[in-house]
Amino acid sequence: MSGEPPTSASAEPSLDQRVRDRLRGLRAERGLTLQQVASAANLDVSTLSRLESGKRRLAIDHLPGLAAALGVRVDDLLGPTRTPDPRVRRGPQRHDGITSWPLTHRGPAGGLQAYKFRVEAERHTPPDPLPVHEGHDWMYVLGGRLRLLLGDDDLVIEPGEAVEFSTLTPHWFGVVDEPVELIAILGAHGERVHLRTGDAVP
Incomplete structure (x- = not known):
């Protein structure tokens, strides 16, 4: 029926969408360009751009390189978005x-x-x-x-x-x-x- 709120199943983003959102969010958070992340992950810039925009599907073998380029674990790309701890804990x-x-x-x-x-x-x-x-x-x-x-x-x-x-x-x-x-x-x-x-x- 028109106007009804989406069910929880339809409201949940797909795994592919969640990873794309995490890629864009982490890259923006770190102030990295597409070129910098693509180079560190051994990908073409056009490939990374298409992965982020959803024009190309993510493959399992993309994840380790992307995670390393962004300084996170693969699980951090696959899991739900978490608000990072804002406190700076690096020692003097x-x-x-x-x-x-x-x-x-x-x-x-x-x-x-x-x-x-x-x-x-x-x-x-x-x-x-x-x-x-x-x-x-x-x-x-x-x-x-x-x-x-x-x-x-x-x-x-x-x-x-x-x-x-x-x-x-x-x-x-x-x-x-x-x-x-x-x-x-x-x-x-x-x-x-x-x-x-x-x-x-x-």
Whole structure:
């Protein structure tokens, strides 16, 4: 009869539809392009696009590669959608006079990540030459005075000030006198330079 609500059976999405919805949702959540996921899953971009849109049926052998590309288990693609825990539980690291606390979840693509930094008083002598790497850094000083060497400039960044710069310019940051606390947003190259070789803080 017209106007009656659908039965629970008809309201339930098919397994194929559920997996497609999960693919799109996880890809959007992680900020990944079709090209990035397709490359990581060893699929053509056109194939992934057709899988997501329902123009091609998912096959069992697609699932392991897609799950790995999205950083989840196959069961996570097949099961019902669950709201992820929003809390960031990655532990702090210490490296080269900087203790860092992650403020964002890690996605498989290694995109922009936010951190709280404590720059210790021991970090006061810049290296020679100053490091250069691909990427872009953004920092906001919460407390203490930050010394930033950027090309030929020797700058003091006060609490409440922000800086943004290309890391292709020779650069280094440390303290003027006392420890500095700041918020930093880094790309993958900046993380490798400042964090990846760090030791976990117990």
